[in-house]
Amino acid sequence: MHPLHQLIHSFSPINEKSWQQLFEHCEELTIAKGKNFIREGEKEKYIGFIMEGTMRQYYSRDNGEEITTYFYFENNLVSSYISCINNTPSQITIEALEKTKLLIFNYSVINELYNKEKVWERFGRKIAEYLAAGLEERMVSLLMDKPEDRYKKLLNSTNKQKILARIPQHYIANYLGITPISLSRIRNRLSKNK
Amino acid sequence: MHPLHQLIHSFSPINEKSWQQLFEHCEELTIAKGKNFIREGEKEKYIGFIMEGTMRQYYSRDNGEEITTYFYFENNLVSSYISCINNTPSQITIEALEKTKLLIFNYSVINELYNKEKVWERFGRKIAEYLAAGLEERMVSLLMDKPEDRYKKLLNSTNKQKILARIPQHYIANYLGITPISLSRIRNRLSKNK
DNA sequence: TAAATTCGTTAACAAAAGATAATAAATTGA
DNA sequence: TCAATTTATTATCTTTTGTTAACGAATTTA
Numbered sequence: 333m334h335p336l337h338q339l340i341h342s343f344s345p346i347n348e349k350s351w352q353q354l355f356e357h358c359e360e361l362t363i364a365k366g367k368n369f370i371r372e373g374e375k376e377k378y379i380g381f382i383m384e385g386t387m388r389q390y391y392s393r394d395n396g397e398e399i400t401t402y403f404y405f406e407n408n409l410v411s412s413y414i415s416c417i418n419n420t421p422s423q424i425t426i427e428a429l430e431k432t433k434l435l436i437f438n439y440s441v442i443n444e445l446y447n448k449e450k451v452w453e454r455f456g457r458k459i460a461e462y463l464a465a466g467l468e469e470r471m472v473s474l475l476m477d478k479p480e481d482r483y484k485k486l487l488n489s490t491n492k493q494k495i496l497a498r499i500p501q502h503y504i505a506n507y508l509g510i511t512p513i514s515l516s517r518i519r520n521r522l523s524k525n526k
Numbered sequence: 527m528h529p530l531h532q533l534i535h536s537f538s539p540i541n542e543k544s545w546q547q548l549f550e551h552c553e554e555l556t557i558a559k560g561k562n563f564i565r566e567g568e569k570e571k572y573i574g575f576i577m578e579g580t581m582r583q584y585y586s587r588d589n590g591e592e593i594t595t596y597f598y599f600e601n602n603l604v605s606s607y608i609s610c611i612n613n614t615p616s617q618i619t620i621e622a623l624e625k626t627k628l629l630i631f632n633y634s635v636i637n638e639l640y641n642k643e644k645v646w647e648r649f650g651r652k653i654a655e656y657l658a659a660g661l662e663e664r665m666v667s668l669l670m671d672k673p674e675d676r677y678k679k680l681l682n683s684t685n686k687q688k689i690l691a692r693i694p695q696h697y698i699a700n701y702l703g704i705t706p707i708s709l710s711r712i713r714n715r716l717s718k719n720k
Numbered sequence: 721t722a723a724a725t726t727c728g729t730t731a732a733c734a735a736a737a738g739a740t741a742a743t744a745a746a747t748t749g750a
Numbered sequence: 751t752c753a754a755t756t757t758a759t760t761a762t763c764t765t766t767t768g769t770t771a772a773c774g775a776a777t778t779t780a
Binding site (some may be wrong): 705 | 739
Binding site (some may be wrong): 418 | 562585595607608612640644647650651655657659661664665669670683703720
């Protein structure tokens with residue numbers, strides 16, 4: 333089974349024939365390190381599936397400052413999801429942190445599949461529910477936990493160990509809602525308490 | 527059209543017959559001020575639709591402290607959504623801030639409707655997408671905006687004016703991710719700059 | 721390889737936020 | 751109605767965070 337088919341299947345059972353309806357619209361795309369997959373302001377809507385590589389998602393302030401809000405790795409779906417569902421220009425930019433191989437398809441393809449088959453509609457529901465649950469958890473952590481606790485959670489999350497291994501620290505600081513300097517101090521504090 | 531039917535219809539077109547499949551499982555429930563609709567740890571999953579009243583949603587810390595994360599008003603759906611979709615005990619409590627009249631139905635009912643009809647499955651997708659978009663916006667605001675800016679946004683959001691009118695300030699402070707004292711200082715600062 | 725850039729840490733100071741306590745105003749309930 | 755509780759503000763002190771700048775280490779690239 334293709335890794336993307338497998339991922340989709342884990343949300344909603346999609347048989348080989350239905351899968352082909354998506355797969356025949358997929359293309360491969362390789363993004364060089366530092367280049368963007370999705371750019372702020374863009375209207376063309378693509379969904380990507382990471383075969384290999386790492387990406388970061390960020391919002392930009394008026395002064396050009398970039399605020400990193402998410403990281404993507406192998407087997408992750410990557411897109412400006414909000415701009416797809418609301419049909420608005422993307423507010424985010426998604427950049428390759430290393431050379432990244434993607435399988436991509438246009439959002440309109442998946443949108444048509446939603447109309448065609450109930451199992452695809454279910455996939456759409458499940459993926460949105462999964463996203464909402466993740467966002468809620470993140471939001472609650474921002475409201476309830478101190479920065480130091482958020483960093484500790486990141487350290488303990490086996491799933492996110494790769495974040496620490498592959499991602500420059502100042503991006504992680506953004507992700508935690510603090511400055512790189514503050515993260516450096518937290519790390520210093522933690523290393524002394526051992 | 528029943529106000530709940532109308533709300534559902536705005537996400538996915540549901541005809542009268544399909545609507546009745548939900549409506550026949552609905553019950554009315556009135557919650558007195560200060561009483562809970564959903565309690566932390568609870569497994570029974572109900573969805574409520576507010577006919578009249580105001581509710582607040584909160585998480586509890588180990589020390590008993592309550593962190594308010596959401597407010598609900600007339601025509602809002604209210605539930606421990608995450609615990610419904612993940613089938614886990616509720617982490618949140620939802621309390622009536624004033625006497626609140628609800629129309630309620632069990633989550634299992636809507637879950638069965640997802641299986642029965644594609645239009646219901648679509649409703650499920652649309653509502654999850656709507657939720658995800660709202661949560662992302664909130665999360666980004668927590669990462670990018672200063673507390674003062676978040677409060678200003680709240681002031682400018684016509685939709686949320688009723689929050690200010692009906693909700694005690696220390697709950698709003700929680701919602702903004704700051705202490706009541708800090709919110710009081712922000713208000714003081716803003717009133718002087720006029 | 722050498723020069724340039726990026727990255728992480730540290731220091732010093734300023735600004736903001738949290739904690740605690742006191743007080744006044746508003747609301748609630750017996 | 752009046753005492754009790756809740757709510758909002760203010761003051762003081764402490765802690766944390768942000769800001770700016772400096773420095774060395776690591777990485778990139780010409």
